[in-house]
Amino acid sequence: MRFIMLAIREGHGSAAPAGASSVDAAAKMMGYNKSLQKAGVLLALDGLLPPSTGVRISYMDGKPTVTHGPFAESKEVIGGYWIIQVRSLEEAIEWAKRAPASNNEVIEVRQIHEMSGFPEDAQKAAEGLEQLTR
Secondary structure, eight states, rough: OOOEEEEEEEEEGGTTTTOOHHHHHHHHHHHHHHHHTTOOOOOEEEEOOOOOOEEEEEEEETTTEEEEEEOOOEEEEEEEEEEESSHHHHHHHHHHHTTTOTTTTTEEEEEOOOGSOOOOOHHTTTTTTHHHHH
């Protein structure tokens, strides 16, 4: 089973674009990332720049509207993610509990919806999806 672990940080919504982690925090995170890799469960990971550097595309009546950040203050913002492959939700939770999170940080764990979980007609309509992401 694949899971995404979302690092949700309070205050990241108003962070400056060049905001960087401390050397100590970066070293702890790198150690955690290496433990995921060594265990063979890590599929992907990335940190995200704050929303002040992003854009949002909203839709009304099929028409897109682009809004550049910064956005209205958000209390919680995704600061990064890991995608892991493990045997169960419980195992994913155990990995998330090991993350070197600081006060007011949250790790949200969500299972990735596999194509095999969709009805057969939806699977047929989505044929070739796997090749798009490889």
